[in-house]
Amino acid sequence: xxxxxxxxxxxxxxxxxxxxxxxxxxxxxxxxxxxxxxxxxxxxxxxxxxxxxxxxxxxxxxxxxxxxxxxxxxxxxxxxxxxxxxxxxxxxxxxxxxxxxxxxxxxxxxxxxxxxxxxxxxxxxxxxxxxxxxxxxxxxxxxxxxxxxxxxxxxxxxxxxxxxxxxxxxxxxxxxxxxxxxxxxxxxxxxxxxxxxxxxxxxxxxxxxxxxxxxxxxxxxxxxxxxxxxxxxxxxxxxxxxxxxxxxxxxxxxxxxxxxxxxxxxxxxxxxxxxxxxxxxxxxxxxxxxxxxxxxxxxxxxx
Amino acid sequence: xxxxxxxxxxxxxxxxxxxxxxxxxxxxxxxxxxxxxxxxxxxxxxxxxxxxxxxxxxxxxxxxxxxxxxxxxxxxxxxxxxxxxxxxxxxxxxxxxxxxxxxxxxxxxxxxxxxxxxxxxxxxxxxxxxxxxxxxxxxxxxxxxxxxxxxxxxxxxxxxxxxxxxxxxxxxxxxxxxxxxxxxxxxxxxxxxxxxxxxxxxxxxxxxxxxxxxxxxxxxxxxxxxxxxxxxxxxxxxxxxxxxxxxxxxxxxxxxxxxxxxxxxxxxxxxxxxxxxxxxxxxxxxxxxxxxxxxxxxxxxxxxxxxxxxxxxxxxxxxxxxxxxxxxxxxxxxxxxxxxxxxxxxxxxxxxxxxxxxxxxxxxxxxxxxxxxxxxxxxxxxxxxxxxxxxxxxxxxxxxxxxxxxxxxxxxxx
Numbered sequence: 017x018x019x020x021x022x023x024x025x026x027x028x029x030x031x032x033x034x035x036x037x038x039x040x041x042x043x044x045x046x047x048x049x050x051x052x053x054x055x056x057x058x059x060x061x062x063x064x065x066x067x068x069x070x071x072x073x074x075x076x077x078x079x080x081x082x083x084x085x086x087x088x089x090x091x092x093x094x095x096x097x098x099x100x101x102x103x104x105x106x107x108x109x110x111x112x113x114x115x116x117x118x119x120x121x122x123x124x125x126x127x128x129x130x131x132x133x134x135x136x137x138x139x140x141x142x143x144x145x146x147x148x149x150x151x152x153x154x155x156x157x158x159x160x161x162x163x164x165x166x167x168x169x170x171x172x173x174x175x176x177x178x179x180x181x182x183x184x185x186x187x188x189x190x191x192x193x194x195x196x197x198x199x200x201x202x203x204x205x206x207x208x209x210x211x212x213x214x215x216x217x218x219x220x221x222x223x224x225x226x227x228x229x230x231x232x233x234x235x236x237x238x239x240x241x242x243x244x245x246x247x248x249x250x251x252x253x254x255x256x257x258x259x260x261x262x263x264x265x266x267x268x269x270x271x272x273x274x275x276x277x278x279x280x281x282x283x284x285x286x287x288x289x290x291x292x293x294x295x296x297x298x299x300x301x302x303x304x305x306x307x308x309x310x311x312x313x314x315x316x317x318x319x
Numbered sequence: 320x321x322x323x324x325x326x327x328x329x330x331x332x333x334x335x336x337x338x339x340x341x342x343x344x345x346x347x348x349x350x351x352x353x354x355x356x357x358x359x360x361x362x363x364x365x366x367x368x369x370x371x372x373x374x375x376x377x378x379x380x381x382x383x384x385x386x387x388x389x390x391x392x393x394x395x396x397x398x399x400x401x402x403x404x405x406x407x408x409x410x411x412x413x414x415x416x417x418x419x420x421x422x423x424x425x426x427x428x429x430x431x432x433x434x435x436x437x438x439x440x441x442x443x444x445x446x447x448x449x450x451x452x453x454x455x456x457x458x459x460x461x462x463x464x465x466x467x468x469x470x471x472x473x474x475x476x477x478x479x480x481x482x483x484x485x486x487x488x489x490x491x492x493x494x495x496x497x498x499x500x501x502x503x504x505x506x507x508x509x510x511x512x513x514x515x516x517x518x519x520x521x522x523x524x525x526x527x528x529x530x531x532x533x534x535x536x537x538x539x540x541x542x543x544x545x546x547x548x549x550x551x552x553x554x555x556x557x558x559x560x561x562x563x564x565x566x567x568x569x570x571x572x573x574x575x576x577x578x579x580x581x582x583x584x585x586x587x588x589x590x591x592x593x594x595x596x597x598x599x600x601x602x603x604x605x606x607x608x609x610x611x612x613x614x615x616x617x618x619x620x621x622x623x624x625x626x627x628x629x630x631x632x633x634x635x636x637x638x639x640x641x642x643x644x645x646x647x648x649x650x651x652x653x654x655x656x657x658x659x660x661x662x663x664x665x666x667x668x669x670x671x672x673x674x675x676x677x678x679x680x681x682x683x684x685x686x687x688x689x690x691x692x693x694x695x696x697x698x699x700x701x702x703x704x705x706x707x708x709x710x711x712x713x714x715x716x717x718x719x720x721x722x723x724x725x726x727x728x729x730x731x732x733x
Contacts, residue, residue: 099467100467106611195609198462
């Protein structure tokens, strides 16, 4: 082992340096081009469009269900169902929050898991990964591009839900100055601003799953396996989060603070859980992002 | 391995393997380091942030109690964390149902979910985050933070509003026009569940069976505070000690911790995690029922409790306080070891069981321990703080005393 090392050490090191120089020499604009191509490929896929379509349909379903339920003038009381659902009848803006609260536990992260899981493994499975690597972009840069694309998808998916919910809410229910959950009243434009802020926080809440999916994606050459594993992990974490005996573990599960986005509807805003959520997502992104990098930059690409 | 390298020769492949293996291991150091740094940060930052006990001028216990009494904080806003662990069996929804049924039973109507008396009993178990704001005696707000919902109790002038955002229900009642006497009376009544309420309850119990001392200083919610410790002198009480952190500037209690004599975690721990003594924004107290919300009017003008509909049933009650709750009550013993006793008049044990019906009755019975004594036989229900003995002839003994002391008191009282 040590003999082989000494024998091969010098030329190998030289080879590595050479390649890295080539990578560094690549023009920065090239990355943008790569990113643009990635985005185009991802968002042109039927799979992506179907996922976004399903996400857009959720607020429509919720809106119609609430409308039918309360059609006879009765208010939907009882406090059951997803968060904010009882306020929808009086203010369509609340459909945005309800739709996000309804999709965040499963639909949104599942969609992100599919896209992230497919990111590297899908290319490997289709045999296109090595062609991507032939281009002098470098693996680190390719991986960053992939992660950036998944991040854009997180934002796009969240905005699709929010915009669809706002449209449905405006069509089916009256709009007006919303009452925060603390009981104070804010103007409609501030309500819209908070809705946008909530959408951004929800999108950021998905970054942990995205990084996890990307890491899983670098482990296998089968896109389906990576997607299934990511979604499986998502479900497992969600279940673990429900078991009270494991409460010591809960603050470290990426889904634990997801619903904290509702704290933005308090007056004054309660930041504790929001910052915990964002910190946790950043931690997951750092850990699994660097693990994906460690794996992807050293992996044998045979397909 | 670099992208454009090939591995067609065996030797080169083997060499590559070794090198790649080493490099792979080296690269995995990065995620592991990130995780390690994160773990260290989570572990160390609270320890580093705890900058030790602040240096404050010496003060005697009597002076400190005087300081609490003279404290007249009119304006504040802050976040309170309250943790109660009475050692009640975890019954989930059933428990809160029973508790709110016990406290809110007197209210007419079908019981709006925005009714304060029902809601505040939720504080009796678990950990809750509250927000409090006050601006003088006429404007107070207390909010119970829930998952994606909030229950707010707002007192503004002569209106008292309760708003439950989860069900979009509103409770409304009015208090009499703020006359001079009324204002004075209500001035004493702060929103319940703040450390101040708990501190007042604890200080009420101070008599010659109690040792009170100042035990150093502490930092609570970023403010320097003295720590006042109240301990029963007698043995036999379930109360180990009550520790009150008192703000050195305003004299306001910032944190109250009640530890049981049996050891273990605190029975009640209530304290500010963030506090400000600036005037809260006026819009905080403004409330108009949202359009379409169901409003339950409480027309009972002369409510016994002016603003917040009574304090919730909760932990550190002094014996006198317990006594107020029942009629025909006699007290046995003195100080911390006193035991309240009353006759249910049913002539048989476990009235709760019979009222609640067979299954639940049997279930409640199984939670207690059977004891024998001069009083005949009875069942002792234990929590970490309060023990209750219900004898078979329908007498009830309740106290914050240990089971043995309770049985002894019952025998003596016979």
